[in-house]
Amino acid sequence: MRTNGFRDLVKEDPKLGIFRVHRTAFVSPEIHAAELERVFDRSWLYTAHESEVPHPGDFITRDVGGRPLLVCRGGDGQIRVFLNTCTHRGAQVCRESYGNARTFQCFYHAWTFNNQGELVGVPDAAGYGGAFRKHDLGLQSPARVESYRGLIFICFDPEIEDLVTYLAGAKELLDVTLDQGGEDGMEIVGGTHKYSIRANWKLLCENSIDGYHVRSTHKTFIDYLGMVGVPSKAGVKFPGGARDLGNGHGVMEYMTPWGKPVASWEPRWGEEARTEVEAMRRDLIAKHGEKRGLRIAEYNRNTLIYPNLIVNDIMSLTLRTFHPISPDYMEVNAWCLARKNEPPRWRSIRLDAFLTFLGPGGLSTPDDVEALESCQRGFKAFREVEWSEISRGLTRSPQMEDEEQMRGMWRKWQEQLRGGTPTRRRAVA
DSSP, X not given: OOOGGGTSSEEEETTTTEEEEEGGGGTOHHHHHHHIIIIITSSOEXXXXXXXXXXXXXXXXXXXXXXXXXXXXXXXXXXXXXXXXXXXXXXXXXXXXXXXXXXXXXXXXXXEEETTSOEEEOTTGGGSOTTOOGGGGSOOOOXXXXXXXXXXXXXXXXXXXXXXXXXXXXXXXXXXXXXXXTTTOEEEOSOOEEEEESSOHHHHHHHHTOSTTHHHHTHXXXXXXXXTTHHHHTTOSSSOEEEEEETTEEEEEEEOSSOBTTTBOOGGGOHHXXXXXXHHHHHHHHHHOHHHHHHHHHEEEEEEETTTEEEEESXXXXXXXXXXXXXXXXXXXXXXXXXXXXXXXXXXXXXXHHHHTSSTTSSSHHHHHHHHHHHHHHGGGTTTSOEEEOOTTTTSSOOTTSOHHHHHHHHHHHHHHTTOOOOBOOOOO
């Protein structure tokens, strides 16, 4: 495969209205290897939510950016992220998915670490020389760990810009989304959707913020709910629409065509639920003003935090991450994010949507998986059909079914593949 040093994978000519991506981007092992180093090692990656480790000693383990991680709230109450590998000979020090522990003991040679990452036990420590210091051999952390409103991100590049700067325009979208938690805030509901897709990871980036496919790919769901006009309704009111948020991030924001636990009613929920929704709506307006309050209640948001976090604020608020294992295979994880102290009725409605629409066996996700896998099968003809067309809306103000939000992702990706220097931390005077 000829990649020409990754120079000509994206072609853009605004005057002609052309934006194209070469299909080697989806199939090349060389490009895949470069992505792991230049994209995933040099971007902020969502790791966990603070609510998943609420008590001292609570921990979860995750694979993020191709590394095994241990997220733990120490005995001092501080949340830390460690690389889940023993500093002795490399075995994972924690092999459980979650739990509560004061210490983590490597099963291989019984080196023991406390929940603040310090090495506290070494069998026959006297067997080591005078230069051996337990203090120097605690669990190691990724180069950067930062949190924004409970969302924990890590990065393996010590020189990357701070998280808030990296989020660019996506920060405001996160704020609008997370403001639905009110004074109590948000929490992850226990349980994870885990599945895989036999397709390139960038296809899921595109799909997650693509309004163009809704009427055709999800026709069965739209017909089932009697909402044939949904896509044409999208993006009518402020702020709405699909837009590039900078730094590779993008969003579709549109009027809610279905109910949301905060705070848009559906007739099938009944009149009692309607009264509760109206009360929630009044509270949102009182706290945030009419414009922002109605935006929280009435709008859906599908937001891509580049490179691999999708925040679906629709009938259920979902966080979804994905990581490429090979050019044509990714692993996906998803969690439901909900208001703390949410009444049982609304928690049930939220979880039902998380399962029946957004889940791997729901009314939406299987459609998308089949579409992406069909694209990947079609890419076997990349030598004959070389380019994918992502030009829709390039010559007009972006509309809901246009592709500007995807083009922003591709521009950032091309910059990174070419080895462009990422925005660095500003020097402190």
